[in-house]
Structure formats: C-alpha cells, structure tokens
Amino acid sequence: MGRVATDLAYLATIVAFIFALKFLSHPSTARRGNWIGAVGMLIAIGITFAQKQIDSVWEILLGMAIGGAFGAVAARKVKMTAMPQMVALFNGVGGGAAALISLAEFHNLAPDSGRLHGDISVSIILSALIGSVSFAGSMVAFAKLQELIQGRPIVYAGQQVVNGLLLGAILAAGIAIVAGAERQWLIVALIGGALLFGVLFVLPIGGADMPVVISLLNAFTGLAAAATGFELENNVLIVSGMLVGASGTLLTLLMGRAMNRSLANVLFGAFGQIVAGPAAAADTNGGAVRSASADDVAVMLAYAQKVVVVPGYGMAVAQAQHDVRQLADLLEARGVEVSYAIHPVAGRMPGHMNVLLAEANVPYPQLKEMGDANPEFPRTDVALVIGANDVVNPDARSNAGSPIYGMPILNVDESQTVVVLKRSMNPGFAGIDNPLFLNPKTVMLFGDAKDSVAKLIAGVKAL
C-alpha cells in the first residue's frame, strides 16, 4: 500500500480518536465513543499490516495474541475498586513499549556514530527517557495501590539529591548521544537510569496523592508515544500521543487544584507522612463529640426531605456502596430526595467514586460534582458522610494553619444535620483533625461503614 493511502488511513484513525474523546463528554454517548476509538485503532493496525515492506507478520500476530489475551483477561477480571492500579498497569506497558521502540530504532539507525539527524536522536532519547520513567513509575504506583508495597511515602535523607544527581546523569547521557556519541551502551544506560529514576520518583509519594501521580504518568506515556511519532515520522503517533498528553496534563492540574497543592508539592512534598502540627488543632477546642445509635439516624433519614450522601474512599474500602444504594432506594421509596456529592479527589484516581457508585447501580443524574453539590447543602436536611474526612473538613476553609487550608471542600456543615459514619475518632489519612466532628450539628455513628449502613437499612425498614 502506498504512502498516501497509508497516511489517509492514519488520518481516519486520528478522526476516530477525536470523536471518541468528544463522545466522552456525555454518559449517554460515551460508550459509543469508546467503540469508535477501538475501530480507529483497528484501522491503524490493519493499514500497518498492509504495508508491503512489513515482514515477520506471524511473529507480530503471535505477539498481539499474547499481549491482547493478557489485556482482555485482566480488563474483564479487575474489580472496580482496583481500577486505579489497572490503569497504572496499562499505562506502564504503553510507556514500556515506547521505550523499547526507541531502543530498537536507535540500534537500527545508528550502527555507526554520527549518522542520526538531531531531531531524530532527540526524539529517541525523549521517548526512551519518558517511556522508561512512565513504565517504572507506573509499576511502583501499581504495587502501592495493590498494596504489594506500603502506600505511605518511603523517604530517606538526601532523597532529592540522589534523584537530582540521577536525573542529571541521565540527561548527560542523552546530550552525549545527541552530540554524536551514538554508542549502544549509552542508550542502554540511559534507559536503565530512567527506570531507576521512575522507581525513586514514585516511592516517596503517598497513597492519597495517587490520583495526581496516575494522571501525570498518563500524560508521560502520551508524550513518549508522540516522541516515537517523530522517530518514525508518523503523524498518527504524534497526534494520538499529544491528545493523551493533553488529557493527562489537564487531569493532573485539576487534581492538584482539587487538593489545593502544586504539582511540585505533590511530587516532592511526601505528604501523608507529616503529622499535623499544633496549629492544625486550633479550631477543635470547645466542642464535644455527639454519637448516635443507628436507629436514631434511621429516623432522621426517613423523615428528611432531602438527603445528600458524601462518599469517601472509606466507603469503597468497606465495599459499602451497594448497601448505600439500597438505603437510598428505601429512602426514595419513602419520598426522600437523595443525591450524592462527590469531591474530585474522592477515590484513588480522578472520577473513581463515580465509577464505584455507577457499579452499584446508582443512576448517574444523582451523582453531583462539587460545584453543583455545594449550593444544595443549605436546603439539605441530612448530609450523610460515609468514609470521607479531609474533603469535608471545614479547617480547609477557615483555619490558615491547617495543612489542607485552601483546599476546596464539600460544605456539609451548611446542612441542617450532618451524620458522619466513621470507624473511630482516629484522624484521616493525612493525620489532620477535623472540627466537623465537634460541630453541634454533627452526630457520629461509629463502626464499620458496611455494618452501619446495614443497620440503617434495617432501621428504616422497621419504621
């Protein structure tokens, strides 16, 4: 197949990808969009096979069968709570593939020194570097989320210095290659160094910051893919890679904003190992915790007009989302208006909580994002906080000494009554006190989220 026909087919792929993303702007069209994207991918694969220079067709097909089978099985089996690690894994293999392409291209194009155009060697180095960091970083993120290694930040003295020196050495190797020292061992060393850097770079980042890290690694893999497009002079790789790069960047910024933290702070701040300072406790004096029985809370819920559920990751960990949906159904059957207020960083990746609730058959019009949910709280009778803590902490609004000061939160304290389902009075993931629990409007229902919700269901049924 000629170059023109091939490039036109690749253009069709690009158009398909753009429509795929466009259709993702609404839940009713999103699934179709994903299919359009898949068809675009098939076109690109088909046309690449049709190029007459391609040989080793059977080997390639075998490789596809192996990789595809693994991907399909993993994607079918994964639990929705484990979605972040699945995304990290697929992200990693994509980055790894980009790095390997660069390694092979370099080996292929530069048997002797001084044969590469500057732009080609720069792209090879960029995709090798970014792809390797993305691969290794994603694998560490996967291991942390899967709890194969501890989720808390792993820090040691001089960490930044070590990372800085390593990055410097990697860049030096890259510059040497571009300057003409096109030695095979240099690119192998560069990839090795980048893999190590990827590991060291994600290790000190805490579990609660994973939404940012996954978004960032997603952007990295996109950039690595785009760089391979420059190596191979292939537009479909450049455009698709940059679409992903743009998406990952946007999500990274959004997540950073939702936590009111700069990217640098997330990456280098080792958040989550800091114990709250004395300033954080400023607002918590002069109140007592009120706890209630499940039956009391069941009465409050059953006779409310409007109930807003505020789910946090604790709900997902306890696997309580199905019970929460059941409770909501019961309340709706009694004429109570129920909706869910979802903070952007609820869960372990952007939008994770929505997926978990959708899996529990919560209709998506009931899922309200922060901007839509906050104006609703003043006319809410009961805000039911389940397994969420920092995202409803009023200190973020009013206590300048708090580590989360400035983070946008769900203003549950504006509703008539706040019910907090919580395991115990231990502070949340970030180790920060929460004055919401001492608010006179607040009642606490202690216990495992799933058990508590089951008791509430029984309580409402008994009425």
Next chain:
Amino acid sequence: MSHSLLLVFEVTILVLAVALGFEVISKVPTLLHTPLMSGTNAIHGIVIVGAMLVAGLGHKDTLTTVVGLVAVVLASANVVGGFVVTDRMLEMFKRRDPPREDDGSGRN
C-alpha cells in the same frame, strides 16, 4: 520535502493536536474522568503501530526484531485492556435502573 521542513510540519501538527486535545477534553465532565483516563490509556496504545513498524520492517538484525516484538506484546496488552476496561465501566453508567417487575406488568 526537506528534512527540516518535515520537522516544522510535524511540530505544527503537534501544536494543533495539543490545542484540540485541551479543547475536547475540557468538555468531559468529572463524572467520566476515570473512563476518560482509561480511554486515553487505550489511545496511547497506538504505539502498537510503532512497535509493528520496528518489529516488521526489513534491514534489521535479530535484536531489533526481538525488542520490537516485546514492544508489540506490551502495546497489545495496552490497547485491548484499555478499550475493554473502558467499555466495562461505561456500560455501568445508567440514567435509571431497568424497570422493575412491578413496573409495567399491568398489575397493581
């Protein structure tokens, strides 16, 4: 086309792709951010094209082919896994439950 002209052309495409990407993706609601991420994940599986080209184009030695084939395996896992898992998620987003038995059954 001279080499530097080609490069300028490619960079132009890159810039336009970024602009378009920001435009389209900023319209995706937070509701769908997880599927967005897994969907774009599948899209960067397009490196499979690069992997195929490296593994399958002539004038190369065994090392290139082997490395290229490993890249094909990784990229295929990326593509298939990405699209399948995104489809699984999007299937769950429903406006309302399918009507229960007592709805529309004529009784009641």
